[in-house]
Amino acid sequence: MIIDKIRKVNSEETTRVANTKASDMMVGKWIKCDNCKEILYKDDVKENYSVCPNCGKHFRLSSRRRIKQIIDDGTFIELMENLHTTNPINFDGYMQKIKSTSEKTKIKEGVKTGLGKINGIDVAIAVMDGNFFMGSMGEVVGEKITNLIEVAIEKKLPLIIFCISGGARMQEGMVSLMQMAKTSAAIAKFDEAGLLYISVLTDPTTGGVTASFASLGDIILAEPGALIGFAGPRVIEQTIKQKLPEGFQRSEFLLEHGFIDRIVERKNMKEELYNILKLHVGGKNEN
């Protein structure tokens, strides 16, 4: 009987593991890599920068953990932490969904912005969060990023933006589309101030974010294997009525076509950013 019970528990565990996508890795002690299908011990993955130790697949990272990986301990000062949407087009059910998502994920919006240090160098940094409305850009994301850019201009700081986004926040209608213009105009000012902007593209970066600040870095880095594009693959398939080639719209494809500077593995990201920052010290950046 006891053996039966153990069997039952085990089989439940296995089923649950089998149905758990790596991106939902907070459940249970085990996860399954959605790329190589290997069952992985969660702590191993976490220790490996949330990268599959078996195949190197870079799993989605929360903004909180990303900041921990990139910014020196205890130096991050968050800006506009409590900025919320006004539901600009009064879309039914939107505020309830914001509230429930926020409670479930303990995340307030699709981006965290702030100031901090990378190996002692001051930076302004924005980290988008795919766990909140797929990192979509509405007025809060647009405003926080624009505000960060303006702060960076004032303080003469280099700017780093980690992108992950499904595009514009549909529930905010044209107000969200206009955030593309707003953020890009701010990047134009930043550019004219002669400061360094490093854009880092992670899986996935698409739509209105690709078509605004994500593509406007002086230097554009990407994590390996990230989906990066303007139109989503499904939309393209439906339009052209054919299957897309293997590797289409992945980081390696973009590198090949000249749209990004470098592909950087997550475990090397902080050092890589530091090296680039160091090469710009003595320019117009204050550091």
Add this chain to the structure above:
Amino acid sequence: MKTKMNSWDKVLEARKPLRPKTLDYIENIFDDFTELHGDRLYGDDKSIIGGIATIDGIPVTVIGEQKGKTTNENMLRNFGMPNPEGYRKALRLMKQAEKFNRPIITFIDTPGAYPGIGAEERGQGEAIARNLLEMSKLRVPIICIVIGEGSSGGALAIGVGDKILMLENSIYSILSPEGFASILYKDSNLYKEAADKMKITAKDLKELGIIDEIILENDIFNNVKKSILKNLKQLNKLSVDILLENRYNKFRKIGKGVEKDDITE
């Protein structure tokens, strides 16, 4: 004449094949139009038309997305869906306008940027982003007019200006009501409801502070011409610094959110 059109009626009106297109406005409002082709990088995108013309004797650069009125025309124009080279041609002509101190008039009429393999290979996202950045700092007046269907980033890519005007029966949206319904309502048959909730008509967008002016369609070419001339006159009075500051603030103020500790439903 004054029958009330709902949002979906306006979508249908905005998409009508026989509704005036960019070339009709060019023909009826401007003189001496000289079309200029190509992005100098890859090709000439026929879904975007651009060139130099005069309006009331004033030289301007005119750029517009061009849909067809017939199937053949639509094949030629790719249904008004630009590839990256279209946006790059537009940018080249806008920079040229800046060099020669000509105001820029753009006509927006597109179902969106083309979602194709080539478009992605040649950097559709980068092309749109670049236009948004560059248009925000061009040192000449820019007037953008939505004449039919303004959809998504493909419309905005020639839509960053000092004045954004909409024809009374045009629409401007983040994606098509059909797409919106299928994503948010999980049912593409709810497109009529989506059209209404999305706030995409000229009247809605004027109320939201996203556009500056609605142009009535009773005497369409004449009204558009008068509106362009009136706005040009106003913009020409401003110094370049004020013009650019105003343009920045125009977009800067859209969607600022609200700072508070709790989310209230």
